Amino acid sequence: MAKTIFITGASRGFGKLWAEALLQRGDKVVATARDLSTLDDLVNKYGDNILPLQLDVNDRAADFAAISKAKEHFGSIDVLINNAGYGLFGSIEETTEQEAREQMETNFFGLLWLSQAVLPVMREQGQGHIIQLSSVLGLVTLPVLGIYNASKFAVEGLSETLAAEVKGFGINVSLIEPNGFATDWAGASAAQTTAMPEYDAVRAAFQAGLTDDIFGVPEATTDAVLKLIDSENPPLRLFLGKYAQPWVKQTYEGRAAEWDSWSEIANAAHGK
Structure with a gap:
């Protein structure tokens, strides 16, 4: 049965790939972008099955208006x-206040506003699925991506809480956690701090670890995302890529060992 999907950031990368895959199989898609011309090819190809909307997700009022327009146009929103x-990209010390705020505005607050906006629609329907594009870097971290890491850690905490709050309304929440993929995320879509020479060695070590094999093929993610959307009992978390789960598992095993080594002191701090 065809679904109505509202997807943000559909101008390029994962967003455009997944939007087209959904349209190809007959779903209705509300695709948002800051520049609507980037969606012209999909509009020309899929006609009335796609509703292109210009949207800056940082604008809370515009987010609510876009959800309202999508609901009015297609009658429902099954998946956000x-x-x-x-x-x-840049060390924490290098990051300006504006850079940090803009990163959180888009990656965290935009996601929050749209989640809030769609919830009344999904509650009224008695069903829905909110899918948040997080990252493996919402569970583990890399140097020179500190503010990005923080934004995705925030998305993880928000979404896990949201899942518990809305389950009773028939609404599911899922976090997609990709490892690196060969999109333009680290290219044209990225922002850079002004480099301090003191962090040259940190940057060099980061770059040295970026081997070609680390980056997955974006087109290979489509089947997994479609299966997630179609699942009657979707998971809270879904890794994408062969490196994500082993890296997180190794990191959490290290954390557990450290917690255990300090457990006596931690328990004593309870006081009774």
Whole structure:
């Protein structure tokens, strides 16, 4: 049965790939972008099955208006995919207040506003699925991506809480956690701080770890996303890529060992 999907950041990368895959199989898609011309090819190809909307997700009022327009146009919203976001590259010390705020505005607050906006629609329907594009970097971290890491950690905490709050309304929440993929996320879509020479060695070590094999093929993610959307009992978290789960598992095993080594002191701090 065809579904109505609202997806942000559909101008390029995962967003456009997934939007087209959904349209190809007959779903209705509300595709948002800051520049609507980037959606012209999909509009020309899929006609009335796509509703293109210009949207800056940082604008809360515009987010609510876009959800309202989508509901009015197609009659329902079965799935919200909060895909819009970008990476800010640079050490924490280098990051300006404006850079940090803009990263959080798009990656966290935009996602929050759209989640809030769609909830009344989904509650009225008695069903829905909110899919948040997080990252493996919402569970583990890399140097020179500190503010991006923080934004995705925030998305993880928000979405896990939201899942518990809305389950009783028939609404599911899922976090997609990709490892690196060969999109333009680290290229044209990225922002860069002004480099301090003191962090040259940190940057060099980061770059040295970026081997070609680390980056997955974006087109290969489509089947997994379609299966997630179609699942009657979708998971809270879905890794994408062969490196994400082993990396997180190794990191959490290390954390558990450290917690255990300090457990006596931690328990004593309870006081009774």
